[in-house]
Amino acid sequence: MLGFSRSSLTNFLFWVTQKKWFLITIVVGIILVLLPTPSGLTLEGYRIIIIVITALMMIITEPIPLPAVAIYILVFEVILGINDADGIAHSFMNDAVFFIMGSLMLSVAIIKQGWDKQIALGIITLTGNKTKNIVFGFTAISAILSSFIGEHTVAAIMLPIGMTLIRFTSEDKDRVKGLSAVLLFSIAYGALIGSIGTPSGGGRNVIMMSYFHDFGLSISYLEWMIKVYPLVIVQIPIISWVLLKSFVPEYDHLDTGVRKLIVQVAKSPNMTGRNTVAAFIFLLVFLGWVFLSETYGLGTIALFGVFLYLVAGFVKWEDLSKNTHWGVILLFGATISLGSNINDTGAALWLANQVVNLFGTIMNSFPFAVDTIIIVMTTTMANVLSSSATVAVLGPITLNLGENAMHLGLVTAIASAFGYFTAVAAPACTIVYSSGLVGAKDFLKVGWRVGLISMILLVLYANTYWLIIN
């Protein structure tokens, strides 16, 4: 047919099948470009919205590699005249991107230290062998650790501990289905609820801090903790309780599992001087974040920590290079550039006005309506996209939705951590899902309960505690 062999036609059709969402995205993009610019919106503003829509479609459906989406964003920002090449390059790199890069590398360095066995012993010593206490312990430790070292680091460290406890309780997976679910979700959800506690808990928090800076606002590491950490503490027992109600563990006590786990941990090497120094380096990074981040930036301090780990020889560059997702860093840089240009072109304000026009009656009639709308929007998007990309794109819009930009921004950043509903939403959820012991349906089964409770808690918390401390 037209000189094409059957084989080349089949190859082409296979490509079309695999890339159908890419082709659909192109069609949607072309249609949007051909439509007239909506009134009240600049041409640049309209074009940046088109890039946002098409980029989000490609991020969600993954028809092309993530770095290709990042390159698409940057190239089309220039081609469509959003800004000149230097301006786009400038908007691509800031301290938030440095932080994401540094925290991903720090995560590799920390995971490579093999602290999981010491953490396992610590948890078991604290909780004993009662299942309820262990679930609470897993949630609490995951939450507290993830506030400082990031949710995916915690999930990667905690997963083998949970899995070992499950395996030592029973080798028959069918006999420990409830126990598996409750322990693994306590790790994933614990890591998620903890990640809101400090700016270093997740890249999204740092992205929001950079938007605060653009809006002439500032919040220090400690101020963030004072404002947000109590919510982490409140959520720990509530989420543990919801998990225990959603999945009934088969065993009230994990005598055998705990005993065997202690024996296994005892066999592994004790904490060495090297481990202590590695922990000390992280302590230095943490203190730097708390006391020096306003001067040097969170990203620079995270990268300094990576520098120290490399110099001390605690991690090889080859390991960092192999295990750091450079494509994700590139993509976050691109989404931050998108966010910045949404703001600069006036598209953010226009979109915010559309939200106000759409929900104006509700916003004026019901208390906390703005918060609720932001939380629902952010949570929905964070469950199909990534939390950092959600904040990068939604942040400039939500900050324009009311007078108190700090309040709105914090609500957005916190709600972006509510990725409870799907296995792909948050790295911690994907890691736990990769164990094969919990299914996609389990995420929905418990996710909506935890999500709903977290949303209600956030609305109440933001409109009581923040008013009191202000």
Add this chain to the structure above:
Amino acid sequence: MKILIAVASKEYSGPTLRVGMQIAKALNASTTIVDVAEKANKFNSKVVGLAQERMDSWEFDRPGIDVLEWAFNFLAENNYIAPTMIEAGFSTNMLVEIGENRSEVFLKGTVCKDVQLILRNGDIIAELRDEVKQGHYNVTIIGGSGKRRMAHDLIQYIDSSIFVVNQFDPNQKYRILLAVDDSTGTKGAVKFGVRVAQAFKIDVDILTVSKVDRFGDGYKGAAEKAGKFMRRAGIQYQNIYRVGDPSEIIKKEAGDNHIVIMGASSKNPLMKFFKGSKPLKVMEDCPCPILIVK
């Protein structure tokens, strides 16, 4: 002859592996058993990899290894692999990583030349297509799936004959339903039908379906030629002629006690992409195993 058997889990893939190995044994084919495990989404692939590294240090196997171990045990229990290998048992050390998404275990076969276990990660159609391309397999054997898209993609994009082990009942005494017409695919289907019938010593029903109330020379010739092949090979057969919608008739004649064998559609790939094909319709509708010969 090279056969690729795609399995997914011990819960669902038992019949596929059993039938696949019986065919491999009967045809003395070089056999590969592949499991395509799910791959983490692109955002989180690196962190999942890191988590799996920690899992390794706690002696946990990666997802998919359990499927290979189950397949190994099946081969061992049925003496499809050499006694020395059975004695040594399955170990993750046997896995050789080739590429980012592919690991292999080489085993020495007994009844068939050699047996290979492969673990891949990613989209099932893309990975099977790549495996078939690399290994030049003649037949891919896979379990039934209710998904129309899956059936379409298998027929359209896998460059080997496809045997779908759909609702296979080990206690059923199957016959072969060989669908013939004047298309180019019929010749291959007849040859394959003869080999399978000989290997399993089962009888063949040669079915010719015409949409109109008349059988042209091409159709008659194809049926007679198929009969001649059967006669020469000493296979019991009967010719059946029916008028009506081919896929409906094949479905009706096949019932639940036939293995359907038919040639792949000779339509242009673009036509098949948009309008589908007869084998696709049969694969979707028939509640029995079906072999589409390419």
